[in-house]
Amino acid sequence: MAELSEFELIRRFFTHPTRHTQLGVGDDAAVVRVRRGMELAVSTDMLLSGRHFFRDADPRGLGHKALAVNLSDMAAMGATPRWATLSLALPKAEAPWLRAFADGFMQLARKHGVDLIGGDTTRGPLAICVQIMGEISVGQALRRAGARVGDDIWVSGHLGDAALALAALTKRIMLKPPELETAMRRLHAPAPRVALGEALRKIANSAIDVSDGLLADLGHICERSRVAAVLEFERLPASAVMRRYLERRVARAALLAGGDDYELCFSASPARHRAILAIARRIGLTLTRIGTVRRAVRGAPLVTVLALDGTPMNVKYGGFEHFR
Amino acid sequence: MAELSEFELIRRFFTHPTRHTQLGVGDDAAVVRVRRGMELAVSTDMLLSGRHFFRDADPRGLGHKALAVNLSDMAAMGATPRWATLSLALPKAEAPWLRAFADGFMQLARKHGVDLIGGDTTRGPLAICVQIMGEISVGQALRRAGARVGDDIWVSGHLGDAALALAALTKRIMLKPPELETAMRRLHAPAPRVALGEALRKIANSAIDVSDGLLADLGHICERSRVAAVLEFERLPASAVMRRYLERRVARAALLAGGDDYELCFSASPARHRAILAIARRIGLTLTRIGTVRRAVRGAPLVTVLALDGTPMNVKYGGFEHFR
Numbered sequence: 001m002a003e004l005s006e007f008e009l010i011r012r013f014f015t016h017p018t019r020h021t022q023l024g025v026g027d028d029a030a031v032v033r034v035r036r037g038m039e040l041a042v043s044t045d046m047l048l049s050g051r052h053f054f055r056d057a058d059p060r061g062l063g064h065k066a067l068a069v070n071l072s073d074m075a076a077m078g079a080t081p082r083w084a085t086l087s088l089a090l091p092k093a094e095a096p097w098l099r100a101f102a103d104g105f106m107q108l109a110r111k112h113g114v115d116l117i118g119g120d121t122t123r124g125p126l127a128i129c130v131q132i133m134g135e136i137s138v139g140q141a142l143r144r145a146g147a148r149v150g151d152d153i154w155v156s157g158h159l160g161d162a163a164l165a166l167a168a169l170t171k172r173i174m175l176k177p178p179e180l181e182t183a184m185r186r187l188h189a190p191a192p193r194v195a196l197g198e199a200l201r202k203i204a205n206s207a208i209d210v211s212d213g214l215l216a217d218l219g220h221i222c223e224r225s226r227v228a229a230v231l232e233f234e235r236l237p238a239s240a241v242m243r244r245y246l247e248r249r250v251a252r253a254a255l256l257a258g259g260d261d262y263e264l265c266f267s268a269s270p271a272r273h274r275a276i277l278a279i280a281r282r283i284g285l286t287l288t289r290i291g292t293v294r295r296a297v298r299g300a301p302l303v304t305v306l307a308l309d310g311t312p313m314n315v316k317y318g319g320f321e322h323f324r
Numbered sequence: 325m326a327e328l329s330e331f332e333l334i335r336r337f338f339t340h341p342t343r344h345t346q347l348g349v350g351d352d353a354a355v356v357r358v359r360r361g362m363e364l365a366v367s368t369d370m371l372l373s374g375r376h377f378f379r380d381a382d383p384r385g386l387g388h389k390a391l392a393v394n395l396s397d398m399a400a401m402g403a404t405p406r407w408a409t410l411s412l413a414l415p416k417a418e419a420p421w422l423r424a425f426a427d428g429f430m431q432l433a434r435k436h437g438v439d440l441i442g443g444d445t446t447r448g449p450l451a452i453c454v455q456i457m458g459e460i461s462v463g464q465a466l467r468r469a470g471a472r473v474g475d476d477i478w479v480s481g482h483l484g485d486a487a488l489a490l491a492a493l494t495k496r497i498m499l500k501p502p503e504l505e506t507a508m509r510r511l512h513a514p515a516p517r518v519a520l521g522e523a524l525r526k527i528a529n530s531a532i533d534v535s536d537g538l539l540a541d542l543g544h545i546c547e548r549s550r551v552a553a554v555l556e557f558e559r560l561p562a563s564a565v566m567r568r569y570l571e572r573r574v575a576r577a578a579l580l581a582g583g584d585d586y587e588l589c590f591s592a593s594p595a596r597h598r599a600i601l602a603i604a605r606r607i608g609l610t611l612t613r614i615g616t617v618r619r620a621v622r623g624a625p626l627v628t629v630l631a632l633d634g635t636p637m638n639v640k641y642g643g644f645e646h647f648r
Contacts, residue, residue, distance in 0.1 A: 028400035029367035043353035
C-alpha cells in the first residue's frame with residue numbers, strides 16, 4: 001500500500017469546509033471568533049491504542065469515539081461545541097484506514113456543527129489527541145462545584161452497558177450475541193449528551209459526564225462541592241440487558257463504576273423536578289432521579305449507595321484510573 | 325520508585341495558578357474569555373519520543389520545547405499566546421521526571437503569560453500533545469497567503485544551527501565541543517519569536533515559522549500566496565559556527581532546509597524596510613532581508629536561491645516530512 005505524505009493526507013482526509021471559522025486548516029494556526037457574550041469551554045482527551053481501545057479497533061468507530069468523548073466534556077459543561085483540533089500519531093499512513101477514521105470523526109462533527117480547524121500528524125504508535133472548544137453564555141457553565149445540600153441527583157440514559165460489553169470481551173461475563181451487540185454499541189459508539197447539557201444551563205447546579213464510572217464521577221462532584229451523595233441502588237437506570245445480569249457482581253460493578261457510558265450525572269434543586277422531566281420528553285432521553293445531595297460528614301464515604309432495604313451497600317469499586 | 329495516580333500527578337505537577345482564566349484545571353473543561361475585539365488563534369503540535377526527540381531526552385528541555393514549538397505557531401500568526409492544554413502519555417508516572425518536565429513547561433509558560441488550563445494524562449509510549457490559544461485583534465492575523473509580488477523576504481535570527489547540532493549528534497558532521505554546545509542550545513531550547521510576531525502585525529504581508537526548513541516553509545508561503553521567491557544565498561543569516569562549516573554540503577543543507585530553528589520568515593513591502601529595522605533594534609533580534617517575492621512562473625521552482633555570481637544554485641533539499 002502506497003504511503004501518503006503528511007501534507008497529502010491532511011489535504012485528502014482532514015481538510016473540510018468550515019461553517020463558522022475565520023481561518024481553518026493550512027496556516028500556522030486557525031483563527032476563530034467567539035461570539036459576543038460567550039465564554040469558551042476548552043477540553044482535551046488523548047486516546048491510545050491498547051489502552052483506550054483494542055489494537056485492531058475499527059477506524060471509523062475510533063474516529064467517532066475520539067470526538068465523542070470530547071463532545072461529552074462539552075455536554076458536561078453545558079457548552080455548545082464549535083471547533084476541534086485533531087493530532088494523530090500513526091504507525092503507517094494508509095488511505096483506507098485514514099478515510100474510515102476521518103469519516104467516523106467528521107460524520108459526528110457535522111452532526112454537532114463542529115468545525116475541524118487544525119491538527120498535527122506524525123509517525124508513531126497509534127495515538128489520537130483531540131481538543132475541543134465550545135461556546136457558552138458568560139457565567140452559565142455547569143461546574144462540578146455547584147452541588148447544594150438537598151439537590152436531587154440525576155443521571156441520563158442507562159448506566160454500565162459499555163463496561164458490561166468490555167467485561168464480555170475480556171471474558172469476565174458471557175452475554176448472548178444480541179445482548180453483546182446492544183452493549184457493544186454503547187462501548188464503541190457513545191452518544192454525547194450535548195443537547196441535554198445545553199438544556200440544563202440555568203437548571204442544574206452541578207454536572208459531570210460519566211466517563212470514569214458513576215461512583216467516581218459523582219465523587220468528583222462531591223469533592224468539588226464539599227458535599228456527600230446518597231444513591232438508591234434500585235433507582236439506577238439499567239438497560240434490559242443489564243437487568244438480566246444484576247445478580248452478577250461484575251454487572252453491578254459495571255452499573256455503579258463502569259466508565260465509558262458518557263451519560264451525564266447532574267444535581268438540581270427539587271424545585272426543578274418537573275422542568276427536568278419536561279427536558280427529558282423534549283429531547284427524547286430518559287432522565288432518572290437516583291439520589292440526593294447530603295451534608296458531607298468527616299470520615300464518612302462521599303457517596304453512599306442504599307440497598308432496597310435502606311441499608312448501605314458495601315461498594316468499593318473505584319473509577320477508571322490511568323495510572324493504577 | 326512509587327508511581328503516582330493520575331489525579332495525584334495532575335494535582336502535583338499540572339495545577340498552577342492562572343492569571344486570565346475563568347475556570348482552570350479540574351472540571352470537565354476549562355472556561356476562558358476572549359477579550360472584545362479579539363479573535364482566537366488555535367494551534368496544536370504533537371511530539372513523540374524517538375521521532376521528535378531522543379528517548380533519553382532531558383525532561384526539562386522536553387517541557388520547554390513542547391510549549392516552544394506551539395508558541396512559535398502563535399508568533400507566526402502575530403498572536404499573543406494566552407492559554408495552553410497539555411496531553412501526556414507516559415510509560416511511567418515518576419515524580420522526578422514529571423517535576424522536571426513541568427518545570428521546563430511552566431517556566432516558559434509564565435515567561436509568555438500563558439495559563440495551563442487543562443490536559444490529559446495516560447500510560448503509554450511517551451507522547452506530548454500541546455494545544456495553544458492566543459488572542460489577536462480581529463483581522464490582524466499574519467497569514468501565509470498574504471505575500472505580494474515585490475515584497476522583501478525577511479528572516480529572524482540565524483538559520484540552521486539546530487539542524488547542524490542534529491547532524492553532529494547523528495555523526496554526519498564533527499563540531500568542536502563549544503560549537504556543539506552552542507548549536508545544541510538552538511536544538512533543545514528554541515526561543516519562540518513571540519515579540520517579533522506581535523510587532524509585525526500591520527507590517528508584514530505574510531509570515532511562517534521555520535520549523536520544516538527555510539526552503540520548505542518559504543515554499544508554503546509561495547504556494548498559499550501564488551507567488552515565487554528568489555533568495556540570495558550570501559544574505560542568509562548564518563551563525564559564527566555555521567559560517568565555519570559552510571563549505572560542507574551538510575552545513576549548507578542545514579542553513580537552507582534545516583528545521584527546528586523556529587525563526588520567523590516573513591514578507592513585507594519594501595516601504596516597511598526602516599520600520600522592520602526599527603523593530604529589530606527594539607526587540608534586540610537580528611532581522612535580515614534575504615530575498616524578494618516574484619511572480620510565479622509555471623514549471624519554475626517556487627523558491628530559487630542565487631549564488632554569489634547570480635546563478636541559481638541547485639537546491640533539492642525538501643523540508644522535514646513526517647511520512648517520508
